[in-house]
Amino acid sequence: MRLFPLLVLPLVACANAARVDAIVSLQGDAANGATLYATNCAGCHGADGQGGSAPRATGRDAAEVASVVLGGEDEMPAYADQFDDQEIADIIAWLDTQG
Numbered sequence: 001m002r003l004f005p006l007l008v009l010p011l012v013a014c015a016n017a018a019r020v021d022a023i024v025s026l027q028g029d030a031a032n033g034a035t036l037y038a039t040n041c042a043g044c045h046g047a048d049g050q051g052g053s054a055p056r057a058t059g060r061d062a063a064e065v066a067s068v069v070l071g072g073e074d075e076m077p078a079y080a081d082q083f084d085d086q087e088i089a090d091i092i093a094w095l096d097t098q099g
């Protein structure tokens with residue numbers, strides 16, 4: 001059983017890679033993304049995504065945003081269990097409207 005985490009971690013990484021592909025292929029709803037962003041992300045990244053306590057979240061490649069949102073990174077929480085693929089696509093669509 002000690003090997004269990006070693007076996008599961010790469011599987012999680014693969015699952016996220018498949019989800020990244022699915023997310024970037026979806027048509028995002030920026031209006032819904034705005035609500036999700038305001039509730040979940042603005043506290044760290046600023047109301048307009050230009051940065052706050054965390055670096056700016058706008059201007060990133062869609063696949064990069066999807067990957068960071070799913071898996072987290074350092075202080076950035078992971079949202080793989082909280083959002084479905086469409087919701088993450090919606091957030092990305094909104095970020096794209098912010099430049």
Ligand code: HEC
Pocket residue numbers: 037040041042043044045053054055056057058060064065068069073074075076077079091
């Ligand atoms: C608790 C604070 C916090 C919350 C909430 C948060 N983030 Fe982050 N986020 C961070 C930090 C800190 C980083 C930088 C991580 C690093 O050092 O690599 C980051 C990185 C990112 C990046 C990559 C930026 C870059 O420079 O490559 C994106 C995109 C991003 N976050 C989007 C989001 C979205 C979308 C949400 C909401 C679903 C969100 N974040 C919620 C703290 C947060």
